[in-house]
Amino acid sequence: xxxxxxxELLVEIMRERVDEPLGVAGTFVGPFPSGAPAIFxxxxxxxxxxxxxxxxxxxxxxxxxxxxxxxxxxxxxxHIQLLPDCTTGVAFVAYSGDGTRKFIYHISRAASGKISDGxxxxxxxxxxxxxxxxxxxxxxxxxxxxxxxxxAEIVKESGGKISFDPNLRPELLxxxxxxxxxxxxxxxxxxxLPSGEEARMLTGIEDADRASQRLLEYGPSIVALKRGREGxxxxxxxxxxxxxxxxxxxxxxxxxxxxxDAGFIVGILQGWPLEKVARFANAVGALxxxxxxxxxxAPSLREVEEMLRKKGGEK
Amino acid sequence: xxxxxxxELLVEIMRERVDEPLGVAGTFVGPFPSGAPAIFxxxxxxxxxxxxxxxxxxxxxxxxxxxxxxxxxxxxxxHIQLLPDCTTGVAFVAYSGDGTRKFIYHISRAASGKISDGxxxxxxxxxxxxxxxxxxxxxxxxxxxxxxxxxAEIVKESGGKISFDPNLRPELLxxxxxxxxxxxxxxxxxxxLPSGEEARMLTGIEDADRASQRLLEYGPSIVALKRGREGxxxxxxxxxxxxxxxxxxxxxxxxxxxxxDAGFIVGILQGWPLEKVARFANAVGALxxxxxxxxxxAPSLREVEEMLRKKGGEK
Numbered sequence: 001x002x003x004x005x006x007x008e009l010l011v012e013i014m015r016e017r018v019d020e021p022l023g024v025a026g027t028f029v030g031p032f033p034s035g036a037p038a039i040f041x042x043x044x045x046x047x048x049x050x051x052x053x054x055x056x057x058x059x060x061x062x063x064x065x066x067x068x069x070x071x072x073x074x075x076x077x078x079h080i081q082l083l084p085d086c087t088t089g090v091a092f093v094a095y096s097g098d099g100t101r102k103f104i105y106h107i108s109r110a111a112s113g114k115i116s117d118g119x120x121x122x123x124x125x126x127x128x129x130x131x132x133x134x135x136x137x138x139x140x141x142x143x144x145x146x147x148x149x150x151x152a153e154i155v156k157e158s159g160g161k162i163s164f165d166p167n168l169r170p171e172l173l174x175x176x177x178x179x180x181x182x183x184x185x186x187x188x189x190x191x192x193l194p195s196g197e198e199a200r201m202l203t204g205i206e207d208a209d210r211a212s213q214r215l216l217e218y219g220p221s222i223v224a225l226k227r228g229r230e231g232x233x234x235x236x237x238x239x240x241x242x243x244x245x246x247x248x249x250x251x252x253x254x255x256x257x258x259x260x261d262a263g264f265i266v267g268i269l270q271g272w273p274l275e276k277v278a279r280f281a282n283a284v285g286a287l288x289x290x291x292x293x294x295x296x297x298a299p300s301l302r303e304v305e306e307m308l309r310k311k312g313g314e315k
Numbered sequence: 316x317x318x319x320x321x322x323e324l325l326v327e328i329m330r331e332r333v334d335e336p337l338g339v340a341g342t343f344v345g346p347f348p349s350g351a352p353a354i355f356x357x358x359x360x361x362x363x364x365x366x367x368x369x370x371x372x373x374x375x376x377x378x379x380x381x382x383x384x385x386x387x388x389x390x391x392x393x394h395i396q397l398l399p400d401c402t403t404g405v406a407f408v409a410y411s412g413d414g415t416r417k418f419i420y421h422i423s424r425a426a427s428g429k430i431s432d433g434x435x436x437x438x439x440x441x442x443x444x445x446x447x448x449x450x451x452x453x454x455x456x457x458x459x460x461x462x463x464x465x466x467a468e469i470v471k472e473s474g475g476k477i478s479f480d481p482n483l484r485p486e487l488l489x490x491x492x493x494x495x496x497x498x499x500x501x502x503x504x505x506x507x508l509p510s511g512e513e514a515r516m517l518t519g520i521e522d523a524d525r526a527s528q529r530l531l532e533y534g535p536s537i538v539a540l541k542r543g544r545e546g547x548x549x550x551x552x553x554x555x556x557x558x559x560x561x562x563x564x565x566x567x568x569x570x571x572x573x574x575x576d577a578g579f580i581v582g583i584l585q586g587w588p589l590e591k592v593a594r595f596a597n598a599v600g601a602l603x604x605x606x607x608x609x610x611x612x613a614p615s616l617r618e619v620e621e622m623l624r625k626k627g628g629e630k
Binding site: 090 | 328331336337338339340341342343344345346347373375376377379380401402403405417419420421424425608
């Protein structure tokens with residue numbers, strides 16, 4: 001495995017229409033395979049890189065759907081456990097017309113929240129080039145937090161690197177706690193991929209540009225600031241570069257950041273210059289929003305190459 | 316409170332169409348307030364009898380929906396706890412063309428599975444005429460099983476009576492276990508309300524009629540055998556009577572048995588002769604299947620009286 005990720009596996013059940021609240025009878029669509037680290041790893045696989053996942057599902061139709069999907073896309077699923085006594089995690093999502101989302105989760109006490117010590121080891125992780133950690137996984141529960149820290153240690157000791165998407169939600173955890181649980185990964189990672197809000201949260205600096213610069217002092221060699229429709233800005237100790245976005249018709253923004261992460265790590269593994277890496281990642285993120293469902297828009301390598309050929313990164 | 320019930324509170328998320336399996340993306344409708352004991356108590360309230368419920372929901376839109384619904388229909392909800400750290404229970408349901416159903420549950424580890432010792436006491440239960448226990452609640456987890464046993468003891472000691480619907484599922488628990496956990500309630504209840512399959516399961520007697528006769532020897536004074544479209548048969552030590560059903564257009568059979576239970580207990584509390592009680596309960600159960608959603612068809616007293624007036628119990 002060149003890339004491994006780990007964390008919560010779940011299905012998403014989403015409102016069919018915007019502005020339909022969760023607490024009244026209405027229509028949902030789903031189940032869609034989801035979980036930020038799962039979206040990440042599925043995209044890595046679709047982009048053609050050997051990769052694997054560590055996580056847990058229930059022995060039910062939702063769990064089988066997730067595992068089947070990851071497997072079919074090329075993810076090694078040998079380290080996903082099927083738990084007969086637990087139910088696969090679920091997230092209900094409602095969208096508002098103003099772009100905000102509301103969730104109801106069955107995650108931390110569901111199969112998604114289970115991780116056992118015996119589930120991963122140095123034999124699985126020792127040849128990994130990048131272990132990708134999601135902030136969301138650090139906040140599932142104590143067991144997952146410890147598992148992520150431990151896996152990161154194993155990978156580092158074996159010469160691999162860590163990438164970190166600090167997708168932690170201030171509405172779920174206070175900022176002090178977010179900084180505390182992020183610190184062990186942030187200080188040991190090679191690449192951090194925050195949104196502007198996340199860069200601000202982690203540093204306490206209002207301006208996202210200055211916050212991203214500051215993040216370099218926390219440990220990582222590369223900061224990839226995700227700016228949504230405005231592309232991405234990439235920071236290193238020596239350099240700062242702005243990669244333009246691609247204009248696409250947005251159907252469902254869920255998962256775009258996770259797909260960007262995947263494109264970025266895949267680009268890094270190709271040894272490309274950072275500018276090419278960022279354009280590639282922007283294209284992956286842009287394609288991700290063109291289909292309904294968190295993982296449905298994860299593009300294949302061919303789709304990304306086609307977009308890069310057609311649009312070349314202009315906007 | 317004349318009647319109290321207790322147990323799992325949940326919302327049901329159901330497939331919009333038959334023969335749509337749970338493990339592929341499709342359409343769901345919901346959330347609908349549900350849980351067998353909740354359907355029971357909501358119907359008791361709609362039939363005009365003072366009643367209350369003991370249970371737990373999460374502090375989320377699903378939980379608020381359930382509590383609001385019970386409250387609006389007249390159930391005392393002071394003994395339902397809203398748990399900030401848990402998520403309200405959910406059942407996903409898919410229907411097959413042949414009438415079978417398939418479920419995925421988030422119940423035992425969700426808010427639905429929580430019951431604390433301090434949540435009920437003799438001051439709440441001492442004036443109760445009937446405490447209704449559902450087999451499903453005995454199988455949620457150990458905490459609920461103990462709580463049901465304890466509540467039943469309190470009610471009996473205060474001179475109240477127990478009614479019992481042994482709606483336990485052989486696909487979830489083996490028959491030995493079903494008999495074992497049912498025994499303390501079955502032996503102390505006044506009324507048991509089984510389906511034919513449940514009567515067979517509890518007694519080991521193939522013929523539902525003979526099985527129901529036998530159940531009288533286990534403790535209860537009245538056995539109300541639910542025969543679906545064919546009405547109900549009522550057994551006492553002295554008598555057996557057959558109450559005809561009502562023909563209705565079936566939209567959704569979920570909850571019909573729970574509504575029948577409610578009609579039966581309400582009839583008993585009125586002091587009616589058993590024949591009238593059974594016809595009333597049959598009318599309540601029949602009306603329950605005419606609307607989509609587990610609790611949506613629970614009829615008001617006026618609707619039941621109208622059906623009894625129009626159709627008089629003929630079929």
